[in-house]
Amino acid sequence: MYDDLYDVIVIGAGAAGLTAATMLGRSMRSTLVISKPLRRNSPASSVNNVPYADGAAPADIYRKMEQDAGRYGVTMLWDEVTSVRAYxxxxxxxGGAHPGLRCRRLLLATGRVDVLPDWLPEGVWGRSAFDCPYCHTYERSGSTFVCVGTGDETLKMAALSRQFAKRMTVLVGDPPASRGRLARLLLRHDVEVLCDEVVRASADPAGGVTLRTAHGRTLSCDTLLLGDVARPYRKFAEDLGLELSAEGFPETSLYGMTSNPLVYSAGNVEGSSYFMWTGAASSGINAARAICEDLAFASELLDDWE
Known part of the structure; x- marks a missing residue:
């Protein structure tokens, strides 16, 4: 019955949410995972930098994780969460189709969201267009790269990726950044840095992308790297009145505790833009452990002492 009081509801069925749910289920805590079926990395053909599953399709990894969680009694519910309220x-x-789901503790594992530029052609995201210099650039080795963004983070991404490129061009929409130290570093390594912006783009049959810029340039590439697309998902944190960092992430302890003692957060963290799959899974473990200890000590034992 969906109107039961669960020990924990996890919002988000990505690396953090499913890892946490499995640990919670193994700890005999009634756990519900509610999520939309598509995750942030669902468009990608493979998950990389995961030694025990390197190169596997995201759908295959998540299917196995869902099965593991289910073996320990975790309930999976595919639905869109519309709001959360703390008492x-x-x-x-x-949930959109399942209102009034209640829990003793809530774990936000919604992750980041990608705000893609309007000009990005349909079907290239996760195939020939990416936002991380670690997850997919190795597989693109020897191709022509273009990096597009607004400031130093885009230049850093280019510097971290240049060794994979046969040829690399950077389009950065920030004039000071295009002349700064990072730009000069890239120029010393034969990377072209242009102060320009993309106004439209098209995909070619081979999977590459052709870009037209505000200054009338036409650039073709096999691999497109986009800076400044990942954003914190803030809606539920704001619904709950959680304290947020300057970047918009919930302020948490190492173990995911937020400013509300009933609410934890994992996977949706500040710091490096490249907080990858394994980092998200690790944060799920940390949060699940803290929730288990919270429910065992802070709730049940304290209730007995009162």
Whole structure:
């Protein structure tokens, strides 16, 4: 019954959410995972930098993780969460088709969201267009790269990726950044740095992308790297009135504790833009451990002492 009081509801079925859910299920905590079926990396053909599953399709990894969680009694619910509300001793999660889901503790594992430019052609994201210099650039070795963004983070991404490129061009929309130290570093390594912006683009049959810029340039590439697309998912944190960092992420302890004692956060963290799959999974483990200890000590034992 969906109107039961769960020990934990996890919002998000990515690396952090499913890792946490499995640990919670193994700890005999009634756990519900509610999520939309598509994850942030679903468009990608493979998950990389994961030694035990390197090169596997995201759908295959998630299918196995869902099966593992299910073996320990975790309930999976495919639905879109519309809002969350915290009360004194429980949290209510409203699913689009399943309202009034209640839990003693809530884990936000929504991850980041990608805000893609309007000009990006359909079907290239996760195939020939990416935002991380670690996850897919190795597989693109020897191809022509173009990096597009607004400032130093884009130049850093280019510097981290230049060794994979046969030829690399950077389009950066920030004039000071295009003349700064990072730009000069790239120029010393034969990377062209241009102060320009993309206004439209098209995909070619081979999977590459052709870019037209505000200054009338036409650039073709096999691999497109986009800076400044990942954003924190803030809606539920704002619904709950959580304290947020300057970057918009929930302020948390190492173990995912937020400013609300009933709410934890994993996977959706500040710091490096390249907080990858394994990091998200590790943060899920940390949060699940903290929740288990919270429910065992802070709740049950403290209730007995009162």
């Amino acid at each position: 004194e001793d429980h949290v209510v999660v409203e």
